[in-house]
Amino acid sequence: MTSLELEPVVAASIFGDRIDLARQFTTALAEHGEERGLIGPLELPRLWNRHILNSAIAAPIFRGTVADIGSGAGLPGLVLAIARPDVTWTLVEPMERRVNWLNEQVAELGLENVEVLRARAEDVRAVGNFDFVTARAVSALRTLIPFTAPLLRDGGELALLKGMNAPAEIDAAAKQIKKYRLSDVRVEVLGEGLLDETTRVVRATVRG
Numbered sequence: 701m702t703s704l705e706l707e708p709v710v711a712a713s714i715f716g717d718r719i720d721l722a723r724q725f726t727t728a729l730a731e732h733g734e735e736r737g738l739i740g741p742l743e744l745p746r747l748w749n750r751h752i753l754n755s756a757i758a759a760p761i762f763r764g765t766v767a768d769i770g771s772g773a774g775l776p777g778l779v780l781a782i783a784r785p786d787v788t789w790t791l792v793e794p795m796e797r798r799v800n801w802l803n804e805q806v807a808e809l810g811l812e813n814v815e816v817l818r819a820r821a822e823d824v825r826a827v828g829n830f831d832f833v834t835a836r837a838v839s840a841l842r843t844l845i846p847f848t849a850p851l852l853r854d855g856g857e858l859a860l861l862k863g864m865n866a867p868a869e870i871d872a873a874a875k876q877i878k879k880y881r882l883s884d885v886r887v888e889v890l891g892e893g894l895l896d897e898t899t900r901v902v903r904a905t906v907r908g
Contacts, residue, residue, distance in 0.1 A: 704730040705748045710894055714756050714783070721782045721809050726752050728805065729773060736801060738773035749896045751775050754861070755836065757891040757899050759783035761859050764831030766790070767851050769821045770838040772798055776861055778805055780834070781814045788813055790830070794820045821847040828853050836861035841902060842873035849880035854908035858882070859901050866900045881907045 707723065715722045730747055733739035743751065755776030762784055768777030771791035781789040791814060793799050799818045806814045817824065833848045833856070841860065848858060862869060866887045870877070877885055882904040890899040 704744050705746055708748055708753065711748060711753060714753060718782050718785070722752065722756070722779070725774070725778060725782060725805060725809060728808070733773060736797065738798065738801060752779055753891070753895055754897060754899050755779040756783050757895060758859065758861060758901055761901065761903075762787050762832050762834070764788070765829065766832040766834060767792055767824070767826070767830045769833060769835040769848055771802055774802055774805060776834060776836045778802065778811075778814070781811050782809065785813050789815070790826070791816045792819055792821055792824055794818065821851070824851060827851060830856055832857050832859055834859045834861065840872070841869035842876050845873055845876040845880055845882070849882065849906055852906045854906065856906050858904045858906070862900050862902050864900070866902050870902065877904070883907050
């Protein structure tokens with residue numbers, strides 16, 4: 701049986717006084733994630749670096765109200781909600797077993813800044829209400845834009861956690877970027893010199 705990756709020293713500086721909650725969530729995910737179909741069997745040795753810190757490093761981007769689409773195990777939504785208690789988070793997830801997990805963790809962690817919504821992104825009724833929309837490892841950008849951009853208010857921002865192919869995904873999504881009036885589309889690389897694996901965030905602003 702594989703064991704949980706040791707907590708990187710940098711975790712405490714990223715989470716600050718919220719590190720104990722981050723540890724609690726990471727331990728719960730390590731203990732129950734595989735059996736509940738939330739993470740794969742090979743993820744424990746890289747859980748902190750590849751998943752927890754990969755999500756948390758983006759925390760300073762957000763403000764106001766944020767929708768996390770396809771929250772799954774709580775990556776990035778729950779991690780970000782731990783790191784940013786001053787931001788209001790709506791975790792959108794269609795699968796019941798994952799919704800149950802998210803609600804359990806919100807209760808156990810005492811996160812008063814989180815609402816869990818069982819729905820597909822295209823069925824969310826709060827169209828045009830959010831300051832930010834995020835997602836991690838959900839689908840290609842050209843597929844993601846049509847059901848994330850409409851959730852934003854005018855001037856709201858997408859901040860989508862993507863992989864190494866982020867620039868190519870932007871190129872492939874040119875039609876959707878134009879249709880949904882996205883401007884200042886760019887890739888920001890976070891965590892260089894700090895994390896073992898950097899985080900790439902595709903950012904864009906919606907203009908009415």
